[in-house]
Amino acid sequence: MTANSKLIGLVPILGLVLLWGWLAASGMAPRALLPSPVDVVQRLFELLADPDFLAQIGTTLFRLVSGFLIALVLGTVLAVLSASSEVTQTAVNAFVRILAPLPKIALYPAMILILGFGHSSKIALVVIEAAFPIYLATYQGMRNVDKKLVWAARSAGASRLHCLLFVMLPAAAPSILTGARVALVISCIVVFLSEMMSSTEGLGYVLIDAARNFRTIDMFVPIILISALGLGLGAGLSALRRKLLVGYPQD
Amino acid sequence: MIAIEHLSKRFKTAAGKDHLALSDINLELKSGEFVSIIGPSGCGKSTLLYMIGGFIPASEGRILIDGKPVAGPGPDRGPVFQEFALFAWKTVLQNIAYGLRLQGKSKAEAEARARVLLKMVGLERFANFYPKELSGGMKQRVAIARTLAYDPQTLLMDEPFGALDAHTRTHLQRDLLQIWEEHRKTVLFVTHSVEEAVYLSDRVIVMAAGPGRIDRIIPIELDRPRQRSELMFDRRYQEYITQIEGMIDAFETEAA
Incomplete structure (x- = not known):
């Protein structure tokens, strides 16, 4: 990407902020409900100086990254298993077909009961949502490998095992x-969602806590931050x- | 020595019908012989090569290499494909060293040997390039070096120069002959070009389609080492080409 096209990429973001500022200034929405972007950015910088708030960002980042990485390993391992033989392919595919259409969020209450309100239930939800796109992409990618590459090896x-791991996988x-x-985009969404639904820490919790207490400026700060994290x-x-x-x- | 006995190959078509791709192939390849296979598309010449490579199983019959039946791919038979099939994530040197590393040679030893091969194919300056940074002809030189690296007794070449321009093709043919004169590996060479087949081979196998079968085997009795420029004026060379072209034309008229 050239410097020029990066600048062009900034235009829609700038447009969005201007629209927001105009909407807030026009008085169409009451100021208490829609704060101006200037106030929100000001608040953002105040909060970034607060170690407690930084810990909230840290919590979300930790859940997001660990969930994503576990999903990456899990999705890849399942795909390699699936590509390794007809039997494992049938088994893994059956498993995927049952789980893929299920809204994973429906499993969340069960996860909370089993894993508790802490990190593990959030990470688990991120893992099961993010593992699917990684599995599907890896599986497709391995199936489409030119068979002559495998023959040459x-x-x-x-x-066969060497081929699977050191030819087909790369x-x-x-x-x-x-x-x-x-999967990374999905992880951002899911970690935020899980924290909004039930948590005592993290950016999603900050948002829902602010909303419950009618602190609208504080509501917009986590939204900007999760975007920035993504x-x-x-x-x-x-x-x-x-x-x-x-x-x-x-590529 | 490679002996092919009553070899057939059947495929299931998409419509579920049985398709006889190769019917009752019998063939013997002597050690160190250069044999080309030529024929109209759909005659199963590549399929035959893949079966000898052990990449796809035979439906009937068997292939014996020094008396032992082929059960799968092995380093005694090295393939070279039209599509090069190089490892994109490895450098030229790593591609060539690949087979040697699999044989358990140390990295230093494998790379030293790879450099010798790289020199042989005239690419020593490109050791640290990635395949995508090379031209088609250079990629095929790397692929040939990668196969020669593990020292197979037989080279199975599937239209190796088919994707290259005429000039590069001529160069690679000459270099392949030179390598062959030096190492005397058995070469089985599938091609579409009659001229290429006659220029390179001791024998040309002409196949016919529907079902794929060997129609005739033509020994090419031209002296070696061969020079293309001299052959151009050789009446026998021209006659071989005319004869084989005529046979393939006849098949294609039949089919059409």
């Missing part, structure tokens, strides 16, 4: 990373993608 003396890397990209983690993933896929065509 097998002729050179590679075992050949599917572009797909896996695309799946990871989708943006930052996404940029990190893109940088990693460029590094990992240096030899791959295009």
Whole structure:
């Protein structure tokens, strides 16, 4: 991306903030319900100086990242299992077909009962939501690997297992990373949602707590922050993608 | 020596019908022989090559290599594909060292040997490039070096120069012949080009389609080492080409 196109990317964001500012200033919505962006940004900087608030961000970030990473491992392992033989493929696919259409949030109350109100129930929810796109992308990617690549490796003396892990899996890397990209966005949404529904800490909790107490300015701060977290983690993933896929065509 | 006995291959078509792709193939390849397979598309020439490679199973019959039946791929038979099939995530040097590393050689040892092969195919300056940074001809040189690295007795080449421009193709044919003269591996070479088949081979196997079968085997009795520029003026060379072109034309008229 050139510096120029980055600037162009800023235009819609700027437009959105201007629209928000105009709406707030016009008095169409009462000031108590829709604060001005200037007030919100001011509040954001105040809060960023507060160690307690930083701990809230830390909590959300921890749940988000650990859930995403576990999902990455779980989705990839399931896909490798699925690609390894017909039997495991049938078994894993049956499992996926049952679980995929289920709204995972419906399992959340059960998770809270089993795992408690702390980190584990949130992380578990992130994992089961984010693992699916990673599984599907990895599985598709491994199925689409050119069989001649596998033949070339097998002729050179590679075992089936070696082929699976060191030929098919790296050949599917572009797909896996695309799946990871989708999963990262889902993780942001789900971690926030889980904290809004039942939590005593984290950005989602900050939002719901502010709403309950009618502190509207405080309500908008976590929204901006979860966006920023998603943006930052996404940029990190893109940088990693460029590094990992240096030899791959295009991309 | 490779012996192919009563080999057949049936496929299930999408409509669920049985399709006989190859019917009763019998063939013997002597050690160190250069044999080309040519024929109209759909005659199963690549399928035959893949079966010898152990990549797809036979429906009937068997393939014996030095008396032992083929049960799967192995480092005694090295494939080279039209699509190169290089590992995108490995550098040129790592691609070539791949088979040697699988044999348990140390990294240093494998890379030293890979450098020798890289020099042989004239790409020593490109050791640390990724395949995508190379031209088609260079990629195929890397693929050939990667296969030669684990020293197979037989090279199974599936239209290796089919995707290259005429100039590159000529260069690679010459270099392949030179490597073959030096190492005398058995080569089975599938191609669409009659000229290429005659120029390179000791024998040309002409296949026909529907079902795929061997129609004729033509020994090419031209002296070696061969020079393309000299062959151009050789009447026998021209006759071989005309004869085989005529046979393939006849199949295609039949089919159409």
